[in-house]
Each structure stands twice: as C-alpha cells, then as structure tokens.
Amino acid sequence: MLENIALIREVQESLSTSKAQELALQYLKRVRLEKIALLRVSSCSKIEIFYTLLIRALMTKKATIIIVTPFTLMPNLRAINVIIEDIQLLTQDKKIIILDNTTNQTHYKGCSCNITK
C-alpha cells in the first residue's frame, strides 16, 4: 500500500521513492494504519483500502476530494463520524465532499459537517 500511495508524489513531483514512501507512512500512522504499509490489496480490509484510496487522493494537488457513497465502500461502517475524525487528522487544507443517497442519512446523525440535501 505504501508504494501505491507514494507513486503519486513520485510521478507528479519527482519526489525520490524513499521520501515519497516516508511521507506515505506518516499519513498511514496518523490513522493508525502503519501495519498495512507493506501489505497488498488482497490482504487489506475494506476500511484499510478506503483509507489508502483517501490518502492517495490527498497526495494529489487537487483542492477538492469527493468521496462517493462511503457506506457502499465500507459495508461494516455504522457512523460517518469515525471517518470524519480521521479525515481531520489527515488534512486541514483540502475540501472534502461526501456524496451519498438519502437512504443512508441515518448514518450522518450528529455529524459535525455541513449537510446539503
């Protein structure tokens, strides 16, 4: 997973492999997932894959990241707050938009973020 995340900075900013992987590891540590650094996709849970995808997106220069139906990506997830807390640990300067169906609105109860229907 480390290589997967590091790839973005290596290609887009020509960052050396060691520095890009160090940065990727820092991000994984923030969400307590350093254990998946050397694992392959098949060995990771859905939530671990989701965080890898999210960190990989954070590595890009894009200012806005859109997450589409997170409860489909992580069927065992009950409340969105867990994810939002981790997103705040990962980034403060990017705009994160979550798109979801109204059928999932119960999962967003008590959420600190702005909800637009």
Place this chain on the structure above:
Amino acid sequence: MIMKFIEGVGEKTLNALFSIYEALKFSFICIVHMLQPQSYNPAMRMVLTKQIYFTAVTVIPTFIMMAVIFGSVIIGVVIALATEYSLQDQIGSIIITFVINEFAPFFTALLISLRSGTAINTEIAVMNVNRELNTLKEYDINIIDYLFLPRIISGIISVVSLSILFALIMLGSGYIFTLFYMNMDFHTYKYLLVSAIEVKDIVVLLLKSIAFGFVTMLIPIYSGLKTAKAYTAIPISVLNGMVKLFIAIFFIEVLSLVLQLI
C-alpha cells in the same frame, strides 16, 4: 457472390493495414517517450529496476541450464557436420556466424517471449479490464512512462545481456566439441574465433537483440491494451498477442538474414 468475396478481402486488408498503422504509431510514441528525460521519474526507475530483475535476473539459472543443454547439442551438431563435409578450416567463421549472428539472439528472444511476453500481455490485459489504467490516468500518471517504458527498456536490456550470455555459453560448449571431434587445443580454438569474428558480427548481435527485446515487450503491451473490457477477452488477447509476437520475431530474423546477404 464474387463481390462479397472481394468486399471481404478488401475489408480484411483495410483492417490489417489499420492495425499495422496503429501498432507503428504506438511504437513511435513509445520511442519518443524513451528519448525524453522527463519520462525517467523515480517511480518509473523503480519499476524498471524490478522489471530488469524479473525479466533478466530471475531467469538466469534456467537460462544457463537451457543454454548448456540446447546450445551444446546444437553447436555439437554444427561442428560434427562441418567435420563431415571437411570444413574444418572454416570452423571459426561457421561457429561465429551461427552462434553470434543467428542462434543466440533468436533463442533468447523466444525464451523471453514465452516467459515475460505472456506475463506482460496478461498483466496489461487484466489492468485494462479492471480499469486500473483509467485510474492511473485519473491521477495524471502517464501510463506510457510508468507502465510501458520500464517493460520495453527491461526487454531490450534483458534480451541483449542474455543473448551475450547465451553466445558465451555456446562458444564454451563449442570448445568441448572441437576438442572431442578435431582434437583442437584451447589456444587454436581461441585463435580461430578471434580471427573469424568481425565488428559486423557484434553489431548484428546487438541490433538484432535490441529489435527482439523491443518487440518482445511492445507487442504484448499493445495486445493487452486492445483487450475488450471482459475477463473472457484476456485469454484471446494473450493468444493474439503471442501469435503477432512470433510473427514479428520471425520477420526480424528473416529481415536480418536478407540484409546480411545484400
């Protein structure tokens, strides 16, 4: 009836010409990327290192074993025939032409095609079907630089280096057979080879190996890219890719023979 037949032939010819044009365009784009320094970013260099390891290094034990077995038998047959037809005075140039110009690069290309060509064709086809190539494009990662170039360069490096290794092993085996059939000592054998070898032979070996290495990787990559978006299309893609690759290898071999005769 006749019109339909002519239309069918015409359509197939046009499709074949269009495919050749597309493949040549793809080759040209890859060569242009190969010449651009910005293609060689850290991620690409990492993939290139891994590809060289998987294509050229891990195969060495099997390759040496095959070179010793097949190479020795074939060079033995060539030397035996040369002795039978009283061509002992030409043995140096026969061995050099046969080993360096023809057999070593051709055999290496066949082995790398079977081992790495199929693997790369399948890998790219699976990535294509799983839309992983689209994901890479979404992240502004140039798939030619990141995926194709390391494989093509590793193919060239692997075929060139393994051809040289194969040629050396065959020349070593040649000594054993000349000793056995002609009672030739090592210094005489070495003198025969050194006096027979020309710069042209080395150039032919290198150029042929580069051409073989290039097509050995390029055709499977291109075939993988053209796979329809279904898992059932993967075996068809590999099959088509391998057929085209073998045609290309034989075409290069025949072309080199013709050019050497001119």
